Amino acid sequence: MTEKIYTPDVVIVGGGVAGLTVALNLAPRKVCVITKSSLGVNTSSSWSQAGIAASIDKDDSNQQHLDDTLKTAKGLADEAVVKKIVSESANVIKDLENIGVKFDKNPDGSFNLGLEGAHSHKRIVGSKGDSSGIEIMRGLINEVEKSEHITVLENVSIDSIMHEENTIYGVIGRFTDNNIPNNHVVIQSSHIVLATGGLGGIFANTTNPRSSYGEGIALAAQVGATLSDMEFVQFHPTGLDFGLDPTPLATEAIRGAGAHLVNQNNERFMLGVHPEVELAPRDIIAQNIFQQLDQGNSVFLDCRNTIGGNFETRFPQVHSYCVRAEINPEKDLMPIIPVAHYHIGGVKTDLTGRTSVEGLWCCGEVAATGVHGANRLASNSLLEALVFGKIVAQEINKQPFKQQSDVVSSSFIKTYKEKTRSKIRARKFIWQLRSTMMRNLGIVRNQTSIFKGLTEIIRIERESRGLSAKLNDMILVSKFIIVGAMKRAESRGCHLRFDYPNEDSNFLKHIDQSQETLERDLELILSEKELPIEKSIAN
Numbered sequence: 453m454t455e456k457i458y459t460p461d462v463v464i465v466g467g468g469v470a471g472l473t474v475a476l477n478l479a480p481r482k483v484c485v486i487t488k489s490s491l492g493v494n495t496s497s498s499w500s501q502a503g504i505a506a507s508i509d510k511d512d513s514n515q516q517h518l519d520d521t522l523k524t525a526k527g528l529a530d531e532a533v534v535k536k537i538v539s540e541s542a543n544v545i546k547d548l549e550n551i552g553v554k555f556d557k558n559p560d561g562s563f564n565l566g567l568e569g570a571h572s573h574k575r576i577v578g579s580k581g582d583s584s585g586i587e588i589m590r591g592l593i594n595e596v597e598k599s600e601h602i603t604v605l606e607n608v609s610i611d612s613i614m615h616e617e618n619t620i621y622g623v624i625g626r627f628t629d630n631n632i633p634n635n636h637v638v639i640q641s642s643h644i645v646l647a648t649g650g651l652g653g654i655f656a657n658t659t660n661p662r663s664s665y666g667e668g669i670a671l672a673a674q675v676g677a678t679l680s681d682m683e684f685v686q687f688h689p690t691g692l693d694f695g696l697d698p699t700p701l702a703t704e705a706i707r708g709a710g711a712h713l714v715n716q717n718n719e720r721f722m723l724g725v726h727p728e729v730e731l732a733p734r735d736i737i738a739q740n741i742f743q744q745l746d747q748g749n750s751v752f753l754d755c756r757n758t759i760g761g762n763f764e765t766r767f768p769q770v771h772s773y774c775v776r777a778e779i780n781p782e783k784d785l786m787p788i789i790p791v792a793h794y795h796i797g798g799v800k801t802d803l804t805g806r807t808s809v810e811g812l813w814c815c816g817e818v819a820a821t822g823v824h825g826a827n828r829l830a831s832n833s834l835l836e837a838l839v840f841g842k843i844v845a846q847e848i849n850k851q852p853f854k855q856q857s858d859v860v861s862s863s864f865i866k867t868y869k870e871k872t873r874s875k876i877r878a879r880k881f882i883w884q885l886r887s888t889m890m891r892n893l894g895i896v897r898n899q900t901s902i903f904k905g906l907t908e909i910i911r912i913e914r915e916s917r918g919l920s921a922k923l924n925d926m927i928l929v930s931k932f933i934i935v936g937a938m939k940r941a942e943s944r945g946c947h948l949r950f951d952y953p954n955e956d957s958n959f960l961k962h963i964d965q966s967q968e969t970l971e972r973d974l975e976l977i978l979s980e981k982e983l984p985i986e987k988s989i990a991n
Contacts, residue, residue, distance in 0.1 A: 458484055463641045463643070466649060468837070469500075470838075471485060474815060477849075482603070487607070491593055502568060502576050503705075504545065504588075505571070506541035514539055522534060524829040525825025528822075533803060534822075536843075537832070537835055545577055547838075551591045555579050556577075565577065568705060582770055607629050608637055611624055612674065613812070618809055619809075620812050621640060624637070642811050643813065647841070648664075650794060652795070656887050656890035657791040661698060672799040672814065672818075680800040686828050688794070689790050693789045694777040699791045702753055703770065704830050711730070711755040711759060713737070713741070713754070713788075734827065734828070739895060801820065805819065805843055888909065888912075897948065899949075
């Protein structure tokens with residue numbers, strides 16, 4: 453194998469908000485940022501619409517933001533972690549403005565704050581209506597391009613992490629452009645930061661880029677890292693059901709501006725369900741939409757008599773999708789479906805972004821920091837990514853430099869072999885996996901559907917063995933979700949089980965997993981078709 457070798461001080465896998473924030477704050481250390489496409493393209497960060505939750509209004513407070521987050525998290529958030537990100541929200545906004553990010557403001561210069569579900573105050577700081585992610589990424593990318601300490605490797609997919617005895621040595625991957633000669637790449641470093649985003653791409657309907665399929669979780673698990681709360685997948689209530697893939701998002705800010713949810717009979721079915729009606733927490737909204745669809749109803753977002761004639765100005769991204777679908781939101785109902793949107797679980801970290809593996813760090817959606825508990829409060833995700841991106845950089849900067857001779861291990865390079873790939877055949881199995889995960893591990897689950905999902909995943913694994921590294925990662929991540937869903941025999945937050953419809957105080961715990969425990973748990977499920985609860989819950 454011929455390869456290109458890089459030797460930065462820090463490797464960052466992922467080029468979204470979290471990854472770029474880490475990179476910028478690591479100066480003057482040599483940093484290599486790795487992205488699977490061009491910088492800023494196909495990242496959930498760029499697709500983010502509403503903005504950043506920040507308690508900066510004079511009538512708001514950090515305490516109220518904290519309270520809203522903890523309430524939405526259903527008892528599973530780590531209060532110390534939530535306090536940390538909430539207390540930094542004002543500084544995050546200032547930092548972004550200092551690098552030229554333009555946020556929406558009122559004529560008097562104050563922020564034009566938006567309102568989203570489960571927030572007690574208007575506190576969403578956005579840009580150009582629903583174009584916040586685009587603007588924030590523009591500012592970060594501009595800074596990266598000016599920074600001499602950062603090297604960006606575009607169109608590179610990482611296949612594995614080099615490690616030995618719980619120590620990191622670097623990563624091995626390949627350029628995705630087959631026209632590039634010597635397309636293998638080795639990046640040697642004692643510090644790897646995973647900022648790879650979420651895993652919505654393993655579901656048939658998602659707002660995520662299809663490149664977000666849990667790659668970072670698979671990479672971390674394969675080197676022995678502990679995962680946590682993999683069963684918590686947040687489904688956004690209002691994906692635009694326009695027949696597009698991925699499913700475009702109708703930002704929650706539209707409901708914050710007054711839009712209603714209705715069925716084909718023009719009934720506002722959320723009336724009487726929750727005091728906040730269409731601004732109830734996302735899990736409640738998504739579950740009630742699912743019930744409407746399950747009853748054979750159609751569900752729509754109704755903006756006709758609430759937002760008025762300036763929809764295009766206020767929500768240009770959503771409006772552009774409506775134009776493509778030949779829908780006028782000022783006159784027409786917009787058909788919607790709940791879609792996989794955000795993964796709350798992930799690679800377990802402490803308050804500094806450290807994982808259980810020495811030299812491996814995580815931040816952003818790939819990490820399970822304890823901020824979101826069982827259900828994420830809207831627009832806390834970008835806030836978390838920005839705060840933890842800076843924290844991870846600060847912690848790495850405290851570490852002593854290692855000479856490259858201390859981290860190079862040629863045995864990894866010699867033994868690495870590219871996995872056999874057949875894209876055409878793999879594509880069939882990828883869509884089968886997405887379909888079964890949506891059908892059996894979607895918004896509503898029960899023991900029968902979870903077990904059926906597992907048997908389907910095992911069949912896909914058996915029939916597709918060796919076809920695709922991407923598919924292998926998707927299978928592994930799906931298994932972790934399935935085990936977590938089987939273990940959590942209750943309904944909490946965005947994890948709804950019809951066979952256990954109530955919350956259970958015995959489950960005010962996090963479910964931790966690893967590659968080692970996964971095999972044991974799968975054997976139990978397959979032999980008993982369930983996991984004995986008293987044996988299954990990790991502290």
